[in-house]
Amino acid sequence: MSDLLEVKGIGKALETKLAHEGIRSVKDLVETLPAKYEKKRIFSWDEVALQKDVTLSGTVAADATVFFIRRRLSKLTFSIKVEHVAFSVVIFNREFMKNTLLKGAEVVITGKFLHNFHNFVASEIVTKSRFQEGIVPIYNIEGLSSRQFHRLVLSALPGYIGQIEENLPDGLLQRHNLIGRKALFRVVHRPKDDNDVQLASKRIKYEEFLLFALRLAALKRFSDRIVKEPKHYDIERVRAFIGSLPFELTKDQKQATNEIFRDFLGKKPMNRLLQGDVGSGKTICAMIAALAVCSAGEQTAYMAPTEILAYQHYLTFSRMLASENVKIAFLSSGIIGSAREAIYADLASGRIQIIIGTHALIQEELVFHKLGFVVIDEQHRFGVTQRKIIREKGITPDVLFMSATPIPRTLAITMFADMDISSIKTIPSGRKSILSRVIGYEDMDKVYSRTASELEQGHQAYFIVPLIDENANSSLLSVKEFYQEISGNLDKKHHVGLLHGRLKAAEKAAQLEAFYANRTQVLVSTTVVEVGLDVPNATIITIMNATRFGLSQLHQLRGRVGRDRDQAYCFFVTDDTLEGFDKLEILEKTTDGFEISEADLRMRGPGEVFGEEQTGLPRFAMANIILDQDILVAAIGDSANVLASAEPVCRKLVAEVNRKIDAYNLD
Numbered sequence: 001m002s003d004l005l006e007v008k009g010i011g012k013a014l015e016t017k018l019a020h021e022g023i024r025s026v027k028d029l030v031e032t033l034p035a036k037y038e039k040k041r042i043f044s045w046d047e048v049a050l051q052k053d054v055t056l057s058g059t060v061a062a063d064a065t066v067f068f069i070r071r072r073l074s075k076l077t078f079s080i081k082v083e084h085v086a087f088s089v090v091i092f093n094r095e096f097m098k099n100t101l102l103k104g105a106e107v108v109i110t111g112k113f114l115h116n117f118h119n120f121v122a123s124e125i126v127t128k129s130r131f132q133e134g135i136v137p138i139y140n141i142e143g144l145s146s147r148q149f150h151r152l153v154l155s156a157l158p159g160y161i162g163q164i165e166e167n168l169p170d171g172l173l174q175r176h177n178l179i180g181r182k183a184l185f186r187v188v189h190r191p192k193d194d195n196d197v198q199l200a201s202k203r204i205k206y207e208e209f210l211l212f213a214l215r216l217a218a219l220k221r222f223s224d225r226i227v228k229e230p231k232h233y234d235i236e237r238v239r240a241f242i243g244s245l246p247f248e249l250t251k252d253q254k255q256a257t258n259e260i261f262r263d264f265l266g267k268k269p270m271n272r273l274l275q276g277d278v279g280s281g282k283t284i285c286a287m288i289a290a291l292a293v294c295s296a297g298e299q300t301a302y303m304a305p306t307e308i309l310a311y312q313h314y315l316t317f318s319r320m321l322a323s324e325n326v327k328i329a330f331l332s333s334g335i336i337g338s339a340r341e342a343i344y345a346d347l348a349s350g351r352i353q354i355i356i357g358t359h360a361l362i363q364e365e366l367v368f369h370k371l372g373f374v375v376i377d378e379q380h381r382f383g384v385t386q387r388k389i390i391r392e393k394g395i396t397p398d399v400l401f402m403s404a405t406p407i408p409r410t411l412a413i414t415m416f417a418d419m420d421i422s423s424i425k426t427i428p429s430g431r432k433s434i435l436s437r438v439i440g441y442e443d444m445d446k447v448y449s450r451t452a453s454e455l456e457q458g459h460q461a462y463f464i465v466p467l468i469d470e471n472a473n474s475s476l477l478s479v480k481e482f483y484q485e486i487s488g489n490l491d492k493k494h495h496v497g498l499l500h501g502r503l504k505a506a507e508k509a510a511q512l513e514a515f516y517a518n519r520t521q522v523l524v525s526t527t528v529v530e531v532g533l534d535v536p537n538a539t540i541i542t543i544m545n546a547t548r549f550g551l552s553q554l555h556q557l558r559g560r561v562g563r564d565r566d567q568a569y570c571f572f573v574t575d576d577t578l579e580g581f582d583k584l585e586i587l588e589k590t591t592d593g594f595e596i597s598e599a600d601l602r603m604r605g606p607g608e609v610f611g612e613e614q615t616g617l618p619r620f621a622m623a624n625i626i627l628d629q630d631i632l633v634a635a636i637g638d639s640a641n642v643l644a645s646a647e648p649v650c651r652k653l654v655a656e657v658n659r660k661i662d663a664y665n666l667d
Helices: 012-020 026-030 146-163 170-175 181-188 194-224 235-244 251-265 282-295 307-320 337-349 384-391 409-415 441-456 479-487 505-516 551-558 577-589 593-604 606-610 629-644 648-660
Strands: 036-040 054-070 073-082 085-092 106-113 119-127 134-138 271-276 299-303 328-331 354-357 371-377 398-403 420-424 435-440 460-464 496-499 522-525 538-543 569-574
Touching (some): 235 282, 251 398, 282 398, 299 307, 307 505, 328 337, 435 577, 479 522, 496 505, 551 577, 569 577
Parallel strands (some): 271 420, 460 522
Antiparallel strands (some): 054 073, 106 119
16 A cells, blocks of 8 residues: 555545656655746836736736637736736636636736736736745646645655655765755755755756766667678769759758768767758758668668658658669558558568658567668657667667757757767758747737738648647647638638548548648648648648747747748747747747757756657756756766766666666666
8 A cells, every 4th residue: 555645635536646647655755846946026116127027916906807819718807006007917718817806906916018018918816815925846746736736745744754865975965065865855845045946956956967977878888889780882873863863962961971871881880860950851861871771782761750751751762762773661550451461571571672661660570681770750759668679670770860859069969978960950042031920819810811822822821730629628729620710711712621640541641642732722730740741832830829839849840831942931829928929939030940949948958848768868857958057067077987986875876777778778
């Protein structure tokens, strides 16, 4: 039986709910760290400035009114007087507060003045009697409020504190002025002041980074033990193919291709990350490399995260390599029966030289004749275990990981210490910068007007929506309801298609084929089109509920347009003006994926941007690789000493790390 039931306030139902969040013991409960801290205090009017988050206390000057913008999206507005100043306050989806915000009520509002001091956009409103000043830890636990979870932790803490053991050597604690583990849990959940927050945060970040650095070191040791035979490819055949292309490779593409070919000739298996912005031409580099592998008598497996992207790559490879006498096949979960068996047989015999597919490529029954090269597109979408399985399909194959979420080079070297890195920054010449704008849902008429104009010119349009089905508890749009809305806002002569992940494979293929062939002029879709989809005639994309997505993902979605010489447009539509302008403004200013990725990393951290399983990358509780690089550098420097130390606490740390890398079969 779990010891959680001994904690005041936890019954069987709550125990089950906590178990769903991975909290199955008092240890798990107490060691669940806050995601952040909020310092709550009331500002004076003298501290107020435009674009600055403030908390103000005032009196409601007129009863609140509610305006329904659309179903499940409302705007509550009221006037307030703070000290000697009167202004209007707006907050979204708080219609239930209407009867509380009556004239004369004393309230505390948090938010900011965006453009002037007449209109305040609030993120939080509470009655003054409920407002509590001080430093408040914020926890992200599904189904429990942060306040409720905090009470449970404080209830469990006194009985658990005596069981806490130190897991860092004394030398590191002293060198970096870190508090001990027992002291950490006393202050992390109940900080008295800013100094407590800084002490707890520094200790947590250092420990997270040290474990990360140890894990990277272990991965690198594993990679260094493997050797392979060099590939003897036909360089003249490769040069002839490059010369036949209808375009010239950019300088960065040539550099990346040369680096890949040097790996082919080496005795250490390629373990290279090819990163490049949207539309920079990573796929052609992989295609040239695959042709070289074919000329060396070996096979290539190209794995993409979605069936849509994999099938598009199959069509592209088949078209561009048509004159090269290369047998290419496509494999997904939708191919079954005799067709699947035929592919298996041709792979085992070596007749198929390039196989392109999804997770179907890592099925146990799939056997290659001589797999020499593995390409994993959008690599952060595959877990470490999945990548290990595809590697094992060949005898130490060369592996090329590709990512359209670029990372600053110095950061990439830190994050992917066991990889070599190639970057493509230059975009093919002749393309215009995409004109981007962040707007509120109330201004959708401007979107429809621009879309209609593009359609009249013979172009095509995307509308991206976050949900497949409606959710009564969410204000987010679904593709099904938006499909109905857009059909009534555009000329009936423009055909509208509908695409999402629950469609059958044949239905997806039909929708895509119709859009490729311009039989469908508008495609309403979820994010299944996020990467790789290439329809040069599409010139406008609108992303609904844009704050629902990260900056890097929004940049990828924007990359579905602007793939030809025509001017392209992108609208980011947000329900929440406050959050929208804070988060999305950079997308109006730049289309540089490296700059956007860095901003996303600053806001969310690498675990959210790239996925927690990317090359052993954990989802840090507090540490941020961009903002805390000084702590990261210190931890990386200490990792070598920890690995070499005979201290019991160091050996225990190393053993813990090795257990977590079982996907790579490390001892």
